Amino acid sequence: MENIKERRIGFEQLGNIYAKAASVKTEQVFINGVNCYWLTPENPAANKIIIYLHGGAFVAGSILSHESMVSHFAEKLQAKVLFVDYALAPEKPFPAALNDTINVYTALLENYPGYEIDAIGDSAGGGLIVSLTGELLKRHLQLPQAAVLISPWVSLACNNPSYQENREKDPVLVAERVRNSAAAYIGDTPIETASPENVLLSAFPPVLIMVGTNEILLDDSINFYNMVKKIQPNTTLTIYENQNHVWPLANIDGEASKKLLNQVQTFLTGINLIIQ
DSSP, X not given: OOOHHHHHHHHHGGGGSSOOOTTOEEEEEEETTEEEEEEEOSSOOTTEXXXXXXXXXXXOOOHHHHXXXXXXXXXXXXXXXXXXXXXXXXXXXXXXXXXXXXXXXXXXXXXXXXXXXXXXXXXXXXXXXHHHXXXXXXXXXXXXXXXXXXXXOOOTTOOOTHHHHTTTTOSSOOHHHHHHHXXXXXXXXXXXXXXXXXXXXXXXXXXXXXXXXXXXXXXXXXXXXXXXXXXXXXXXXXXXXXOOTTGGGTOTTSHHHHHHHHHHHHHXXXXXXHHO
């Protein structure tokens, strides 16, 4: 069995690859009992919040792994970003991470009435946005105004053809480790309940999905796009050539990362103009 502590420490080293955006301030807060961090640029847009859900296969990930990358999102989008430090498996399996996310999101609805709330998630965080949306629909609560999914992990069955087709091309994810993480997250819950791909969706926010051609999770994005576009016409899938899983984590200054940031900015700005 893999040493989870060592894995988390290794994953957190991703946050040391490049510097955070110098103009962005990070502040720790507790919202509805959940540890979170505000990342605030110098001149944030008024009445706008972006909730950020990190990747790490539901077993790793924290502000240490993601602060640098998310700070560049905050700077580029000129918006306050709330990073949610949700509970991790195996200590706290499903639905702990989802419950933390719901508790934070409902607090934002209550404490920031009239605010535009967007959601961005990478990898497991992208899957969490799908699960969050399903739960909000059950509770008849306001959905995020828009969603951005970066290399989302949507199917915890981990058996899409791209697992085999891209196993030699994906330098980031190893199928066996992904499956072990899925088992840790699911715990004693039936996969039909825990896996985001099984969430019943009657609606979904306008959504931008971005994934690299090298990923074993490529089919997760393609399959989710094909499903969600039937209920949300404003659905965009962009497949980035020769990119790896959540590529901005490794290099925020690369051309593909700059293109991603620009695409996210254009997408969210466009949604805001439509709403207004």
